[in-house]
Amino acid sequence: QQQVKQSPQSLIVQKGGISIINCAYENTAFDYFPWYQQFPGKGPALLIAIRPDVSEKKEGRFTISFNKSAKQFSLHIMDSQPGDSATYFCAASYLLWNFNKFYFGSGTKLNVKP
Amino acid sequence: EAQVTQNPRYLITVTGKKLTVTCSQNMNHEYMSWYRQDPGLGLRQIYYSMNVEVTDKGDVPEGYKVSRKEKRNFPLILESPSPNQTSLYFCASSFKDRGIPYSTDTQYFGPGTRLTVL
Numbered sequence: 076q077q078q079v080k081q082s083p084q085s086l087i088v089q090k091g092g093i094s095i096i097n098c099a100y101e102n103t104a105f106d107y108f109p110w111y112q113q114f115p116g117k118g119p120a121l122l123i124a125i126r127p128d129v130s131e132k133k134e135g136r137f138t139i140s141f142n143k144s145a146k147q148f149s150l151h152i153m154d155s156q157p158g159d160s161a162t163y164f165c166a167a168s169y170l171l172w173n174f175n176k177f178y179f180g181s182g183t184k185l186n187v188k189p
Numbered sequence: 190e191a192q193v194t195q196n197p198r199y200l201i202t203v204t205g206k207k208l209t210v211t212c213s214q215n216m217n218h219e220y221m222s223w224y225r226q227d228p229g230l231g232l233r234q235i236y237y238s239m240n241v242e243v244t245d246k247g248d249v250p251e252g253y254k255v256s257r258k259e260k261r262n263f264p265l266i267l268e269s270p271s272p273n274q275t276s277l278y279f280c281a282s283s284f285k286d287r288g289i290p291y292s293t294d295t296q297y298f299g300p301g302t303r304l305t306v307l
Contacts, residue, residue, distance in 0.1 A: 081231070107294065118193070118279050118298030119232070164231055168294065173285060174220060174239050175294035178248075179232040 078102055079167050081180025088187050094152040096183045098165035101146060105167035107175070110139065110150050113162045113182075122163070123150070155187045191216045193299035195280050201305045202270055210265045210302050212280030220283045221263040222247065222296070223255065225276040232279065238263055270306040278302045 081098045088094045098108075109124035125132045125139040125148065132139045138151040152159055165180040193214045202208055214221065222237040224247075234247030238257040252274055254266040263282075267274060281296040 077231070079231075084229070109295075111298075116300070118281075118300050119296075120298065121295045124295075172239070174237065175283065175285060177222075177234065177294075177296065179224075181229050181231040 077181065078178040079165060079180045081165050081183060083183060084181070085184045086186070088152075088155045088185065090155065090157060090187055090189050092155050092187075094150075094155045094159070094185055094187070096150045096163055096165070096185075097147065098149065098167075098180050099145075099147045100167050100178075102167070102169070103146070104169040105178075106170070107168045108139070108141065108148050109166050109168075110137075111164045111166060111179075113164065115161075119164055152185075155185075157187045157189050160185055160187050191297070193280055193282055193297050195278075195299040195302050197302060198300065199303050201307065203307050204271055205269050208267050208270060208304075210267075210278060210280075210304070212263045212265065212299060213261050214263075214280075214282040214297070215261065216282060216284070216297065217260065218282035218284045218297070219260070220285060220294075221257070222281045222283075223253070223263070223265045224279045224281065225249065226279060226301075227276050235265070235278075270304075272306050274304065275306050276304060278304060 110122045111119035112122040113119040136153045141148045168175045168177045223235040224232040233249045236255040238244040280299040283294045283296045
C-alpha cells in the first residue's frame, strides 16, 4: 500500500506550457514534502520542498502548492522547457527516532515537446 | 566534489550467486539508505543506517543484508539473489540537523546500480 499516491504516471506538455503533478497522502505524521527530479541514468536530486505550515513555495519556475486539509500537494512547472523532461517524484517524510523516514510516490515521466 | 558513489553501475548475475553492491559517500553524513526503484512503484526503502553499526529494516528488506562498519561506506548484500530482485538500486546519504525539531532532510542519491538476476 503506497503511502504517497502520485498522478499522472506520464505527462506530455508543449514548450512554454504549465506542467502539473499531483500527490496525496493519508499519514498526518508527515511534516516534510520534497520533490525530486531524476534524469535518465542519474539518481534523483532534490528540486524543491515544503513544510505543512505554508500553503505555497516558489523557486524560479517551480512551485509547490500544499493543501493540508485535503492532504494533497502538487508541483507546478511554469513555462516548461525541453530541459525539464525528466521523471519527478514526490515524497513525504516524518521523524522516526531522529531519522527522516521517507516515502516516495510512483513517479511522473514528463516530456516537454519543443 | 561532494558525492555518493556506487559500484558496479550495471550487473547481470544468476539466481543464487551472492553479490555485493558498494556505496560510499564523502560528505561525512551520518545517515545512509538503500532504495530500489521499480516501474509504477517509485522508490522503496530497503534498509537504512543512522550511524556506524546502527542499521534497521526499511519497507522491503526481505532478501537483503547491509553493514555499516565505517561512516562513509554502506554496502548492500544479496546472499542468494532471485529474479524478483531485478531492479534499479540507489544508495542515498543525508545529514540531520539536530537543532531542528522536525524532519527536514536533503537526501543525496548515488547514480544507481541496475541489477538483473537471471
